[in-house]
Every structure is written in structure tokens, then in C-alpha cells.
Amino acid sequence: MIINRRQMLILLPAAAVAWEAVLAGTPDASPNYRMSDHWWGMLIDIPKCIGCGNCVRACQTENDVPDGYFRTWVERYHVKDWDAKDGEAVHGEFILTNPLVDPDVISPDGGKEGFPVATDESGKYFFVPKMCNHCADSPCTQVCPVGATFISPDGVVLVDQKYCLGCAYCVQACPYGCRYIHPKKEVADKCTLCYHRITQGLTTACCEACPTGARQLVDLKDPKDPIHEFLKTHSVQVLKPQMATGAKAFYNGLDGSVR
């Protein structure tokens, strides 16, 4: 068979498209998983967290998170006692400093190797694990100029890293600081709620590794999920509710000092 110049020019783009498809391969499908049956979220039980850092290490292992970057991290809050001497005079009145407004917050290396021993017995301490809140109405997905980040039909905020330009608009837009630009891939990276695991019936790596059950993956569309009973019987809050992001990381026992 002899191909003339005209036929060759017509065939070249077709061959390029075919080769692209060969390289892309077929992604593994989870045959029994239907996106429309799920609406994922996370329950974080603050009184149960002991700050061991298991979740941070597990997330790094599971998702190849580079050192110094975090898809999840743990913060330790220290809210001091009210002090009758701590305050300032305003128009002749002595106004006490509210410790809730100015807590001491530490997170050494994201809490990956745990926290230093606290010896100051005054005030109160608690640990706050943080991660993507998988907001139903998230600012991060709204600012993407190319449609590379989105909320999936099952309620998980994801990044299409083949499509992302790395402009970092979403990194700035996230009110919770949950996104970063991957130093090697140079595209936005974030918690996927272990999408590759939850679509196979596994829980997330952080939940699997948590020794105290302080983190629970929840499916709000599953009527049998214990989250429904929990939400009825506990005072649960999301971070920064005033931002109206529709956050789905529910915190039990969240203190007012947490930002």
C-alpha cells in the first residue's frame, strides 16, 4: 500500500489521538459503586483526639504527600485561664483579656511526630485535626479558571491534576488552608477523602490509622450510617460556619477559640 502526502497528513492527527488514548489506559472502575448513592463527609471527635499524629503519617504514606506539605494535620490549642491581672484600661474601665480570642496554637511538622509534652496544667488543651472540609459550596472550586477542581456527584472535592495549570487561585480561595501546590507536579494538591479507597468500600487512611476513633468517615446518604444518630445527640459544628461553605467535616466538641 502506498500512502501519498495528502493521506499521510490526514492520518497523522488520527494516529496522535489514538496513541494518546493508548497511553492514558483505562482507569480501574469500581463496578458496584454508584456515585449517586453517596454523599461523603467526615466526623471529627475532638475529645477523643490524643495528638499522636497517626493520621498525618498515614495520609502521607497513602497519598505520597511530600515532606512539609499536609493534606491533613493536627493543631494543639491551649486556651489559658481568665487572669484578673491580664487586661487593659479602656476609658477608666479595666477590660480583661478574653483567652478564647488568643489561644496558643502549635502544630510542629503538622503534628506528624506527635506533640511535645505539655507541663503547664493551667487552662485547657485540646487537639484539632484539620483536613479538607469537602464543602458542598466551596470557594476553591468556584475560582478555578479552567474547571480543574470540582465537587464530584458523591460530594468529594477533587483536583483533575492533568487539567490543572497550577495558578494557585484555589490555594488562596480555601478558607481552611487545605490546598497546596505540589512541589514536583506543580499543580494543586489536596485531600481526596481517599477517593480511591472509599469507592472500594474501604475507609480513609487517616480513619484506618486513628487509634481512638477520633475520625469517622460518614456517608450522609446512607440512612444506616451512625452519623445520623450522632448528629441528633451531640452538639456538632463545622469550621468557619459564617463562610457558608457547606463544610462536611463535622467537629464534635469544637471550642469557640478554634479558627
Next chain:
Amino acid sequence: MSVFKDAGHLFRFAGLFVLAFLVFLVVRHFVVPKSFGQYGHYRGAAIGEIAAHPAKFSGHETCEACHSDVADKKKAGKHAHVNCEACHGALFQRLAAPEPPKPNLYQQFVALIVHPAPPDPALLHHAEDPTTVKAVLPDTAVLCVRCHTASAAKPKGFPQVEPASHSNGLPCETCHQPHNPAIDAGGAK
């Protein structure tokens, strides 16, 4: 037809617009990925690609399929809800061989078109024969204290000790069996 008198240049211009629009449609057809807009303003195929990431933590059910004796021992004790991989690490680290380096474009081409390469036996998963794998026991001096070192920051009800004074330097497992840590549950092995 006096309306269209001397209007040839307008028709040529309109024709140019129509042509440009057709070119736009053709280019758009090739540039925009097929699955874009399948669920929303994004590439629908990305969801499948993200879901194809390999899992490394296998879940306690996987471990318990073989180690049911340990699972039974754990059930009775305070560590009942501590999953296997919380202490032993992700299963893949002990079962899977190191990942082969990703072939470059040329190697992929050779493997696909010229001759499909047979799988390298050294890279096959070891899970089929667990006897070839020696599990590394976690160091209790690191592992136990990570959770149980006394600190004012930890929840008050959580069991905490000063490691130095609590055991006088003896390893934790002298008295506590990690799968069921109560001393009367048979500490020393």
C-alpha cells in the same frame, strides 16, 4: 434589490465570521476532552483516574482474614478499636515488592508494539506466599509512648504514664501484651 446594492463587502465580511465560527467549532471539538461536562464544568474521566490510585492501607479486615487469633485477642481488650495498621504500618510496605520504575515513552512503545514483555518475577506481589515475608515488629519504646506519654494536653480519661518512672527502663511488653494490654490478660510472653 436596491437594498443589497454595493453590499458585497458586507457579505464577504459575514462569510469570514461564519468561517471563523466553523473553525472555532472544529478546534473546540478536538481540544475539549470528551468527558468534559459529563457531570459538570470539569473532565468527568478525572474521577475514574483519581479512583484508580492504588491503596496502601489494606484495612483491618484484610489482616484479620489470616490473623483471626490476634483479632480475637484484641476484641477482649482495650485496644479493640485500634486497627492493625495503626501500629504495624500500611500493609503494602511489608507485602509488596518495590515498585518498578515507570517506563519512559520509548519503553512503553517497545512494550506495546514490538513485543509485550513478560512480567518480571521479582516484581510480583509477595502476598500469595506470606512465608517469604518477615514482618518487622514495631518498637514498643517508640510506639507505646507516642500515645501513652503523660501530657497535660491529652484528654483526662486517656491512660497516660511517665515512661521513665513507670517501667524503670523495662520495655513495655515485659508486662503489657500490646494486643490486650491489661496486665492480668497475660503480659509476659
